[in-house]
Amino acid sequence: MLPCGAYITLEHETVLILRKPQKREFKNEHEKQNRRQSSYFWEERNIWFSDIWMLNGARQELNSKDVRKRSGAFPLEIPFRLINMFSSKSDIVLDPFTGTGTTTLAATICGRNSIGYELDESFSSFHQKELTSQSFTDTANKMILKRIKEHRNYIADYEKNGKQPDQRQL
Ligand SMILES: C[S@@+](CC[C@H](N)C(=O)[O-])C[C@H]1O[C@@H](n2cnc3c(N)ncnc32)[C@H](O)[C@@H]1O
Numbered sequence: 001m002l003p004c005g006a007y008i009t010l011e012h013e014t015v016l017i018l019r020k021p022q023k024r025e026f027k028n029e030h031e032k033q034n035r036r037q038s039s040y041f042w043e044e045r046n047i048w049f050s051d052i053w054m055l056n057g058a059r060q061e062l063n064s065k066d067v068r069k070r071s072g073a074f075p076l077e078i079p080f081r082l083i084n085m086f087s088s089k090s091d092i093v094l095d096p097f098t099g100t101g102t103t104t105l106a107a108t109i110c111g112r113n114s115i116g117y118e119l120d121e122s123f124s125s126f127h128q129k130e131l132t133s134q135s136f137t138d139t140a141n142k143m144i145l146k147r148i149k150e151h152r153n154y155i156a157d158y159e160k161n162g163k164q165p166d167q168r169q170l
Helices: 029-036 042-048 077-086 102-109 123-130 134-160
Strands: 092-095 113-116
Touching: 042 077, 042 134, 077 092, 077 102, 092 102, 102 113, 102 134
Parallel strands: 092 113
Antiparallel strands: none
16 A cells, blocks of 8 residues: 555444433332343443444445435344443333434344334335345344354353352342
8 A cells, every 4th residue: 555645444343322310120020030041241331331343344335225325224233232231121212313223123033123214214114125035034033043153152161161150049
C-alpha cells in the first residue's frame, strides 16, 4: 500500500446504557422463573460485560425491489447480547428505529416480545415477508445452536484443565 491518501474507517457503534435508579424486582414465582430461564453463560458474561466488543459488520445490501438499497443494519450479535444482558424472558423490547428488524429477530431468539417503529413505509411489506420467512427461522436456530456448541466447547476445555464448573443453586 502506498501512503498517504488512505482514510481511517470509522466502524464503531456506541452503545448508551441508561437505567432507572432502582433495582428491578422480580415479584412472583412466574417472573422469577422467567428470569432463571433467561440465564446466560459464565463465559458470555465475561465477554458481554466488557467495554469493547469486536464484531463483524452486517451485510448492507437489501435484495428486495420494494425497499431501499442499503439497510444501515447492525450485526445481530449487538441486540442479541444487549437483550440477554438487560431483559428477562417475555419482556417487551422496543426499537424505535427498526430498519430491517434486526432487533426483532434478536428479541425472538431470546424469547422476548418486541415492538418496532419505522419511518420508511416501504419496510412494511418487507417485514411481513422477512419476519415470517424460513430464513428468519434458520438464522434463529443457527444462532441458538452456535451458542450451545460454544458453551459445550468451553466446558470441555475447562474440564480438560482439571477444573469443574461452578454449579450455582438457583
Ligand atoms: C440505521 S437504520 C436501523 C437499522 C436497524 N438497526 C437494522 O439492523 O436494520 C435507522 C432506521 O431508522 C429509521 N428512522 C429514522 N428516523 C425515524 C423516526 N423518527 N421514527 C422511526 N424510524 C425512523 C430510518 O428509516 C432507518 O430505517
